[in-house]
Amino acid sequence: MACILSLFIGGFLALQAGSVLVERGLSSVIGGMVGVSMCKELGPVMMSILIAGRLGSAMAAEIGSMRVYQEIDALTTMNINPVHYLVLPRVLAMAIGLPLLVIFSIMTGWFGGAAVATFNAKINLSMDGYFNNLREIVEVGDVVHGLIKSFVFALIIGVVSCHQGLVTIGGPRGIGRSVTKAVVNSIILILIMDYILTRVMMFSDFLS
Amino acid sequence: MSATANNAESVRVEVRNLRKSFGKQSVIKGVSFEVKRGEIFVIMGPSGSGKTVLLKHIIGLEKPDEGEILIEGEPIHSARVRDRYRMAMVFQSGALLNSLSVGENVGLYLIEHRLKSPEEIKKIVAEKLDLVGLQGLEERMPSELSGGMKKRVSIARALVVEPQLILYDEPTSELDPLIAVTIAEEIASLRDRTHATSIVVSHDRDLAFGVADRIAIIHKGEILFIGTPEEVKQHNDPMIQKFIHAAMQSNKKSRAL
Numbered sequence: 001m002a003c004i005l006s007l008f009i010g011g012f013l014a015l016q017a018g019s020v021l022v023e024r025g026l027s028s029v030i031g032g033m034v035g036v037s038m039c040k041e042l043g044p045v046m047m048s049i050l051i052a053g054r055l056g057s058a059m060a061a062e063i064g065s066m067r068v069y070q071e072i073d074a075l076t077t078m079n080i081n082p083v084h085y086l087v088l089p090r091v092l093a094m095a096i097g098l099p100l101l102v103i104f105s106i107m108t109g110w111f112g113g114a115a116v117a118t119f120n121a122k123i124n125l126s127m128d129g130y131f132n133n134l135r136e137i138v139e140v141g142d143v144v145h146g147l148i149k150s151f152v153f154a155l156i157i158g159v160v161s162c163h164q165g166l167v168t169i170g171g172p173r174g175i176g177r178s179v180t181k182a183v184v185n186s187i188i189l190i191l192i193m194d195y196i197l198t199r200v201m202m203f204s205d206f207l208s
Numbered sequence: 209m210s211a212t213a214n215n216a217e218s219v220r221v222e223v224r225n226l227r228k229s230f231g232k233q234s235v236i237k238g239v240s241f242e243v244k245r246g247e248i249f250v251i252m253g254p255s256g257s258g259k260t261v262l263l264k265h266i267i268g269l270e271k272p273d274e275g276e277i278l279i280e281g282e283p284i285h286s287a288r289v290r291d292r293y294r295m296a297m298v299f300q301s302g303a304l305l306n307s308l309s310v311g312e313n314v315g316l317y318l319i320e321h322r323l324k325s326p327e328e329i330k331k332i333v334a335e336k337l338d339l340v341g342l343q344g345l346e347e348r349m350p351s352e353l354s355g356g357m358k359k360r361v362s363i364a365r366a367l368v369v370e371p372q373l374i375l376y377d378e379p380t381s382e383l384d385p386l387i388a389v390t391i392a393e394e395i396a397s398l399r400d401r402t403h404a405t406s407i408v409v410s411h412d413r414d415l416a417f418g419v420a421d422r423i424a425i426i427h428k429g430e431i432l433f434i435g436t437p438e439e440v441k442q443h444n445d446p447m448i449q450k451f452i453h454a455a456m457q458s459n460k461k462s463r464a465l
Binding site for chain 1: 321
């Protein structure tokens with residue numbers, strides 16, 4: 001799913017921007033534009049939203065049902081801290097996994113953009129031209145920028161989803177409510193934090 | 209919970225003026241009692257009388273609105289109590305972790321606290337499962353077990369802790385009479401072996417009169433009476449008599465109509 005999503009994000013970026021840039025004779029910068037957009041914004045944000053829906057919901061549902069069916073109470077009576085046992089491994093896995101997925105997404109998005117830029121008759125840019133421009137414009141700092149964002153988004157998804165699971169009350173309906181809240185709250189916080197991080201890194205001239 | 213604590217060291221439990229409400233509904237209304245070291249104390253009462261909520265307070269899963277629970281004179285919520293005394297609870301539903309196998313569930317306490325080597329844990333798990341009549345089921349998942357089997361696994365999981373205080377929430381509900389008797393015998397023999405203080409919440413009269421040293425009768429969040437099984441049987445409170453002598457009336461008459 002990440003592959004298809006990233007491929008098409010890169011593709012529509014090249015298609016939308018390409019048609020405007022070609023008219024102004026700037027088709028050579030399509031590679032750089034797709035490259036930077038994928039690194040700094042679309043890779044981290046789209047993958048985080050995907051993972052919030054896919055894994056955030058699963059974590060909230062699993063921990064929520066453990067709460068409802070007293071499994072968490074059983075852990076507490078055995079003096080096993082539920083946060084150490086259930087939350088930390090999930091947040092840690094998310095913090096490692098999401099940035100790796102974002103690297104994959106960025107690269108796939110680049111190829112999606114390249115395919116559209118090369119095979120679309122209106123843009124008709126060579127593969128070499130696209131990647132030469134991408135190499136010229138995209139810096140390591142841009143990729144790191146995206147990775148820092150994805151790391152923060154991973155923490156948001158992990159903490160929000162596990163918290164919603166832990167505070168679940170009631171039966172199956174309560175679990176459903178927690179899952180919805182986990183996904184919606186994660187996405188809202190991801191978008192707010194995306195703006196804040198972009199602004200902070202821009203303002204401090206960080207990694208630019 | 210310390211692994212070095214002495215098995216024979218059972219604990220004294222004191223409940224002082226405990227009150228708990230959920231919203232406007234008052235569930236526990238000023239309950240006080242003391243459970244002596246090594247005693248089997250059964251809390252009996254009809255459904256909805258606050259038995260399970262009371263038990264959850266004693267193990268520290270709920271915080272009271274008023275009053276306190278003391279384990280050997282120290283509040284249950286202090287970290288010292290959790291570190292110093294081994295406590296376990298057998299939940300009514302079993303509360304097994306569904307993502308773990310039966311063997312992993314039973315050995316969870318030892319695995320997470322790194323108290324034994326994997327070989328020793330395997331041996332202890334097999335021994336405890338054998339004790340509740342479930343030998344060889346280590347690899348099964350909880351979803352493959354019946355309600356009664358889940359409860360027995362839950363008892364085996366509690367036994368692994370070698371608790372100084374063990375709480376049972378309806379240990380014989382959902383069990384057939386033969387297994388219910390086995391579980392009742394196990395509750396009594398565990399106390400004899402380890403001298404653990406046991407608090408049992410149940411409305412199973414056979415279990416209560418069979419294993420209890422003392423029985424507390426709870427009704428609508430209040431303790432009506434505390435005494436030995438004999439004293440409870442002879443008590444003249446109509447509510448207590450009605451509860452302990454409740455029996456199905458012959459319905460020959462209604463069938464005839």
